[in-house]
Amino acid sequence: MSNAPGDHEHGHAHDHGHEHGHRHPPQADHDDRLTYYKVMEIAVRELLIEKGHITADEVRAAIEAMDARSPATGAKVVARAWTDPAFKTHLLADGTAACRSMGIDMGPTRLVVVENTPEVHNMVVCTLCSCYPRFLLGLPPLWYKSRAYRSRAVREPRVVLSEFGTHLADNVTVRVHDSTADMRYLVLPMRPAGTDGMDEAALAALVSRDSMIGVSLPRRP
Amino acid sequence: MTVRFAPGDKVRVRLAYPPGHVRTPFYIRGKSGSIERMCGSFRNPEELAYARSGEPHRPLYRVRFRQQDVWPDYSGAPADTIDVEIFAHWLEPA
Numbered sequence: 001m002s003n004a005p006g007d008h009e010h011g012h013a014h015d016h017g018h019e020h021g022h023r024h025p026p027q028a029d030h031d032d033r034l035t036y037y038k039v040m041e042i043a044v045r046e047l048l049i050e051k052g053h054i055t056a057d058e059v060r061a062a063i064e065a066m067d068a069r070s071p072a073t074g075a076k077v078v079a080r081a082w083t084d085p086a087f088k089t090h091l092l093a094d095g096t097a098a099c100r101s102m103g104i105d106m107g108p109t110r111l112v113v114v115e116n117t118p119e120v121h122n123m124v125v126c127t128l129c130s131c132y133p134r135f136l137l138g139l140p141p142l143w144y145k146s147r148a149y150r151s152r153a154v155r156e157p158r159v160v161l162s163e164f165g166t167h168l169a170d171n172v173t174v175r176v177h178d179s180t181a182d183m184r185y186l187v188l189p190m191r192p193a194g195t196d197g198m199d200e201a202a203l204a205a206l207v208s209r210d211s212m213i214g215v216s217l218p219r220r221p
Numbered sequence: 222m223t224v225r226f227a228p229g230d231k232v233r234v235r236l237a238y239p240p241g242h243v244r245t246p247f248y249i250r251g252k253s254g255s256i257e258r259m260c261g262s263f264r265n266p267e268e269l270a271y272a273r274s275g276e277p278h279r280p281l282y283r284v285r286f287r288q289q290d291v292w293p294d295y296s297g298a299p300a301d302t303i304d305v306e307i308f309a310h311w312l313e314p315a
Contacts (some may be wrong), residue, residue, distance in 0.1 A: 110260065112283075127246050154248065157288075158297045173300040176288075181244045181281055181306035182263045 066139065073104060074136035074186060075207035078218075079200045081113075082191040095186065099136070106135040106184075112177075115188045116214070120173045123161065123214035124185040125153035131179040133186050137209055144213065154178060164215040187214035195221050225280070225309055230256045232284060233315035234307060242270030245311045249303075253315045254286035257304055265308065280309040 031038070048054050077099060081088040091098035095111030111133060114122040126132065127150045132140040143149050152160050157176050161168060168174065177185045189211040195203060198221065210216035226232060236251035244266050259282055264275030288301040295301070 112260075127248070128244060154303055155292060156296060157301070170298045172298075173302065174288075174297060175301070176303045178246065178249075178303060178305045180246060181260075181266065181308065183260055183281075183283070183306055 066134070069134055069136075069138040071137045071207075071209035071212065072204070073138075074133070074209070074212045075204040076200070077102065077104070077136060077186070078188060078207045078212065079204035081188055082195075082203055083200050088188075091188070104135060106133075109133070109135060110183050111136075111186060112183045113186050113188050114175065114177060114214075116190045118172070118190070120175055121161075121168055121214065122175045122177060122185075122187045123153060123157055124177050124179060124187060125150060126179040127151065127154055128180055131184060133184040136186055137212060141209070161215060164210065166216050187212050189214075189218045192218050192220050226256045226259075226282060226312065226314075228256050228258055231315040232256060232282075232312045234284070235311050235313060237311075239267075241267055243267055245307055246305065248291065249286065249305050249307070252286055252291050254284045254290070254305075257283040257285040260306060263308075265310075282307055282309065282312065284312070 045059060049056055049059075077091065080102065081091050087098060087101075090101070091113050092115060095113040096106055096109065098113075099106055099111060114124075116122055126144075130140050130145040132144060134140070149160065154176055157174050158168065161174070179185055189207065191203070192206060195206070202221075206219040206221060208216060208219060211218045231253065232255065233253045234245065234250050238250075259280060262278035262280050265279050266275070269275035283304050284307050285302050285304050287299075288295045288297060288303055289299055291303060
């Protein structure tokens with residue numbers, strides 16, 4: 001597992017089209033360091049497989065299913081709420097049940113949907129870890145899990161928003177939601193102007209992942 | 222366990238620092254806000270994290286705080302808020 005970085009000085013421009021007789025340090029792998037918890041995960045997984053509780057293929061399939069989730073699911077929910085007032089009312093009252101009515105089963109996850117209006121802008125963070133509505137948005141982006149976002153989203157949300165290119169007037173209230181326990185949050189962005197004739201599928205294409213986290217606004221048509 | 226708070230009630234987060242898996246962020250301890258909603262009752266994560274049952278279920282609330290009450294030098298608008306999920310045993314009437 002060991003790399004040998006710094007084997008030589010880089011005092012010249014590289015041309016990888018020819019052999020030039022010295023070794024380059026390999027780019028660091030994501031898994032080049034076995035931490036305590038990585039070792040524990042491997043040990044527990046191998047034991048569970050060895051004792052017949054789960055199979056390696058089940059582990060692989062679970063990872064594949066997790067990776068297959070994407071923000072497109074959340075975008076469909078938002079587009080439905082934009083076009084169906086009864087669904088929107090249901091979604092805001094009980095996000096979990098409303099999603100289930102669309103065939104999206106979130107298991108035990110409780111979904112709270114928070115609505116952006118001309119007066120209120122919502123933004124989601126998990127200061128303690130990386131809680132995120134994965135059934136609707138897939139895996140969280142790396143920045144969502146970063147210490148900088150997790151601490152600054154609660155401390156100076158308007159500055160963070162401006163760094164994402166989202167500039168809000170002072171008379172718009174910013175509501176940050178810290179996902180600390182059993183709820184998961186989805187921002188229902190405002191439907192952009194100029195979308196009157198658009199159907200659900202076309203509207204869903206305007207709904208970005210970041211607009212459902214609340215750091216951005218939907219695309220304009 | 223009975224529900225102790227209703228939406229709009231003023232509450233204060235306990236200022237305590239017990240060890241273990243606590244889902245009450247440090248920055249909100251000792252701060253005052255108001256109940257936004259009751260989220261339901263859930264097994265206690267402070268017990269669950271150590272392979273105990275987490276029973277009985279504990280009421281979980283969303284509490285809304287004014288940012289200016291959380292950060293004395295908050296730079297945003299006075300009406301800005303932060304909502305945090307907090308278990309009943311971390312809340313006291315304010």
